[in-house]
Amino acid sequence: MSSRPQVRVPASPTPAPNARTTGAGAASTAPATVTPMGWMHTARFLTTAAQLHHLPAMDTPEIAFVGRSNAGKSTCINTLTQKKQLAFASKKPGRTQHINLFALGKQGITDAVLADLPGYGYAAVAKMDKLRWQQVMANYLVSRENLTGIVMLCDPRHGLTELDDVLLEVIRPRVEQGLKFLIILTKADKLTRAEQAKALSIARLQAGGGEVKLFSALKKQGVDEVAQLLWDWTHPAGAATAPAQAAEPSAAEPEALDE
Ligand SMILES: Nc1nc2c(ncn2[C@@H]2O[C@H](COP(=O)(O)OP(=O)(O)O)[C@@H](O)[C@H]2O)c(=O)[nH]1
Numbered sequence: 665m666s667s668r669p670q671v672r673v674p675a676s677p678t679p680a681p682n683a684r685t686t687g688a689g690a691a692s693t694a695p696a697t698v699t700p701m702g703w704m705h706t707a708r709f710l711t712t713a714a715q716l717h718h719l720p721a722m723d724t725p726e727i728a729f730v731g732r733s734n735a736g737k738s739t740c741i742n743t744l745t746q747k748k749q750l751a752f753a754s755k756k757p758g759r760t761q762h763i764n765l766f767a768l769g770k771q772g773i774t775d776a777v778l779a780d781l782p783g784y785g786y787a788a789v790a791k792m793d794k795l796r797w798q799q800v801m802a803n804y805l806v807s808r809e810n811l812t813g814i815v816m817l818c819d820p821r822h823g824l825t826e827l828d829d830v831l832l833e834v835i836r837p838r839v840e841q842g843l844k845f846l847i848i849l850t851k852a853d854k855l856t857r858a859e860q861a862k863a864l865s866i867a868r869l870q871a872g873g874g875e876v877k878l879f880s881a882l883k884k885q886g887v888d889e890v891a892q893l894l895w896d897w898t899h900p901a902g903a904a905t906a907p908a909q910a911a912e913p914s915a916a917e918p919e920a921l922d923e
C-alpha cells in the first residue's frame with residue numbers, strides 16, 4: 665500500500681518559527697496536533713544498507729546522525745524517538761557497519777528520514793574495515809542528495825576528536841552551501857553547569873556556524889529542543905504543504921509503532 669502524498673500542515677503548539685511563518689491559517693485543516701516530540705515518536709525502521717548504492721534514492725529530507733563510538737548516539741536516537749531498540753547499533757560494532765534508515769511521519773506518511781551511521785573510532789575494528797567504512801561514510805555525506813542536515817554527537821568530556829575533525833572537513837563544503845548542522849554534546853549530566861557552559865562555547869567555535877545543544881538522556885535535557893530543531897530543518901517555511909515522497913521499500917514495509 666503506497667501512501668499518497670497528503671501532508672497536512674500540523675498545528676504546532678510550541679513556536680516553530682520556520683514552520684509557521686507562512687500559511688498559519690491553513691493549519692486549521694490539520695487532523696491532529698503534531699508536536700515535534702510526537703513526530704519523533706513515529707520513528708520506524710525503514711531499511712539498512714552496507715553500501716551507499718544499496719540505499720534507496722529518496723526525495724524526503726534526511727538527517728544523518730554521526731559520531732564517535734560511545735559518544736551516546738544510540739542512546740540519543742532512542743531517547744528522541746522513545747524507541748529503546750531502534751538504534752540498536754551500539755552493541756556489536758563489527759556487525760553494525762551499516763547505514764540504518766528510520767522513517768518519520770504521522771499516519772504512515774514519511775516526511776523525513778533519520779539515517780543512523782555507525783560510530784567511528786572503535787578500537788577493536790580492523791584497520792581495513794575502518795578505512796572502508798570511513799570511505800562509505802564520506803561518500804554518503806558528500807553525495808546523498810536528499811541529505812538535509814547532519815547531527816554530530818560528541819561526548820564533551822572528550823571534545824571533538826581527530827576523526828570528528830576529518831568528518832567536519834568532509835562536510836564543510838555542503839554546510840557552506842546550506843546543509844544544516846548540529847553538534848549535540850551528550851551526557852551533559854556528567855558535567856557541572858560551569859563545565860557545560862565551557863563545553864558549549866568551545867563547540868560553538870568548532871561548529872562553523874552550525875548549532876550546538878547540550879543533551880542528557882538521563883535527565884531528558886535538550887530533548888524537546890533537538891526535536892524542534894529537526895522538525896524545523898525538515899519542515900521549512902511553506903514546505904509543510906509540499907508533497908512528501910513516501911519511498912518506503914515495499915518488502916520492508918515498516919510497522920507504524922506509533923504510541
Ligand atoms: N550519564 C549518561 N550516560 C549516557 C548518556 N547517553 C549515553 N550514555 C552512556 O554512554 C555509553 C555509550 O552510549 P551509546 O548510546 O551506546 O553510544 P554510541 O556508541 O555512540 O551509540 C552507554 O554506556 C550509555 O549508557 C547520557 O545522557 N548520560
Ligand SMILES: [Mg+2]
Nearest residue numbers: 737738753754
Ligand atoms: Mg551506537
